[in-house]
Amino acid sequence: MKGRTLCMISAVLMGTFVTGDASMLTSGVSRVKLDNGLVLIHKKTGPLPIISVNIFLMTGSTSDPQEKLGLMNLVQTLLTKGTRTRSSEQIAVEIESIGGSLGAGCSEDYSSVGLTITKKHLAKGMELLADVFFNPAFPEEELTKEKYMTDISIKTRHDRIFNVAFDLMMENLYGSHPYKNLVQGSTMTLQNITREDVVNRHRQTFGLPNILITVSGNIGLSETKKLLKKYFSDIQNVSPPQPFYPAPEIKNTNPVQKKKFEQAYLMTGFRVPSVNSPDYIKLKLLNAWLGGGMSSLLFQELREKAGLGYEVHSFYPTRKEESHFVIYIGLDETSIPVAKEKISALLEDLKNKTIDAEKLREIKNYLRGTYLLDHQTSGRQGWYLGWWEVLGKGYGYDDEYLSEIEKLTEKDLQDAARKYFDGERVVVEVIP
Structure with a gap:
């Protein structure tokens, strides 16, 4: 109780302190399109020598085929589970050895891949990021394992009463609209997803104009552009699947x-x-x-x-x-x-x-x-x-x-x- 109260007081003080600054958060931000068409949003911060790179994809779980819900989430989960030259363990050991973090995620409206690293090891971190982004191997055994773990997660969701109520709410609010579905899919739809599906979805979405990159930290714009030219110059053009949003009908109901x-x-x-x-x-x-x-x-x-x-x-x-x-x-x-x-x-x-x-x-x-x-x-x-x-x-x-x-x-x-x-x-x- 005391911790929550202090948090709220801090929030109020912070809000009051910055009321007069109308462009504080985007001060020093640059949005540029590189020669290959990749959009970069750059923000230099300091003084700590830490760099964060986020790759955003405009594709989220709402683009999953109805019979294969959970597909995009599996693509994201499997990115760090092995590439053509590195195993899952090698990726984990290499990123940990340079004190960085590397991960990927999926939500309803977008997906992302992120790297946080010290400036000293930025080149190595970027090389790892590019490898998992462009060259995931999607090993069959890792796919089987992730489908199993995701299924366990789905089945145990209803051990929490909030999730029971929430899932029932989404079903009644959205009907056939994709927002009613879990990002992870369902037990039934996971069974329908094959390695070929995962490979194809990666091929369809990981390219231009479906991505943008943000780089923030103690690094200048010129240096950032050089790094992206080295590691992200060869990006293919893609035609990602577009989600279908039926007009939902909502009625007064009390399930x-x-x-x-x-x-x-x-x-x-x-x-x-x-x-x-x-x-x-x-x-x-x-x-x-x-x-x-x-x-x-x-x-x-x-x-x-x-x-x-x-x-x-x-x-x-x-x-x-x-x-x-x-x-x-x-x-x-x-x-x-x-x-x-x-x-x-x-x-x-x-x-x-x-x-x-x-x-x-x-x-x-x-x-x-x-x-x-x-x-x-x-x-x-x-x-x-x-x-x-x-x-x-x-x-x-x-x-x-x-x-x-x-x-x-x-x-x-x-x-x-x-x-x-x-x-x-x-x-x-x-x-x-």
Whole structure:
């Protein structure tokens, strides 16, 4: 409790401290297109001699064929499991011997490969990064192992009550839209994925114009361009598969699922706009107000005052396509009816009353502070620049995000609440 309180205080202080700086995060950033067409976003930071390189692919799990869900995630997982000249163990030993880290990941809207290394060993790190990026061997035995481990992970997801409720929520919110699917796929679809599928997906996506690179740390632009020319000059052109996003239909529904847990879970979800909506930042602020920590409205009203639950939060993830706004509470089954009423009443208050000006300032500071605290390392700074770029906002949104928070008024939040909390909703119950 004490640690969480201190974290919130730090966030507020950080947000207050930097309010006047409108271009702090993108100061010194360059976006250039290299001779081969590769887009580079570069940011020099200092003084520590640490370099972070992030390769972003515009392809995520939403491009997986319906019968082979989990394909792109397997491609990413297998990148470091062996190349044409190195085994999985050799890759791990080599990167550890120079004190670096090398990894890959996949999300719904994009995938990434990242390297963090000291400047002294940058050339060796770049050589390893290029090897896993261009020359993965995708060994059959590693594919079999990763499919097995992923399947175990999927099967044990429902050991946690949150995941049971969340999966049921996504199914009812999204229908046939790919956002309803797990990035990892399912037990059934994993069985359909072959080594040939993995090789083909790599060939289709790891090239131009489907990638961009961010480099951040204590290194100049000229030196960075020379390194990329040496290790990433020979990049093929690709035609990546495009995801299909059917228009989802949402209806008021209240699915209930029984599971062998001691407690119950209640989730209330709405379909809301993507990151590219003018209302994106309004919803981010609404989320911070409703569920952003122990001083949030939900925590204070449902847990502290009413004593209804042990875990109370909300979330609004950033998505390229239509996203979701979800409120959840872990509670006793007998408290579900009262919790439903109180959540509905809180949402009605958001629509009918404007937030106090002092509270609005506090929430803005909280949102700014948590965002800036996540930019403390050069690696995270570079990651954010690439992330905003692949989402379609452009790297400059790293600063615009903060300035848009400052512009919001009490009425903006009320208008957003009226617009998005007044339509169909999905209310999920998981009961013992």
